[in-house]
Amino acid sequence: MKSMKKSLLTALSLSTTVVSSAALAHGHLPGEGIKVQGVHSPIAEEKFQTVVINKALQKLGYDVQPIKEVDYSAAYTAIANGDITYMAVN
Numbered sequence: 001m002k003s004m005k006k007s008l009l010t011a012l013s014l015s016t017t018v019v020s021s022a023a024l025a026h027g028h029l030p031g032e033g034i035k036v037q038g039v040h041s042p043i044a045e046e047k048f049q050t051v052v053i054n055k056a057l058q059k060l061g062y063d064v065q066p067i068k069e070v071d072y073s074a075a076y077t078a079i080a081n082g083d084i085t086y087m088a089v090n
Helices: 002-025 044-059 072-081
Strands: 038-040
Touching: 038 044, 038 072
Parallel strands: none
Antiparallel strands: none
């Protein structure tokens, strides 16, 4: 499991670096001025995934808000209402 998380983190870091490099070559980041809000359930593994995604989004210029922890039903409702931007596990 530890090696899987390390592999996932490495892959995400590499892809973020490639995308960030391409964006910087054009002089702007794709997320400039866009606020995003992540959410996860109380399961610890989901927090890890959300933190990794937040780091990638920050490197792309997004204004990442603190992660909210809620149950699935509340998360789906919040996403449908536009109060939350994403849930990393879905």
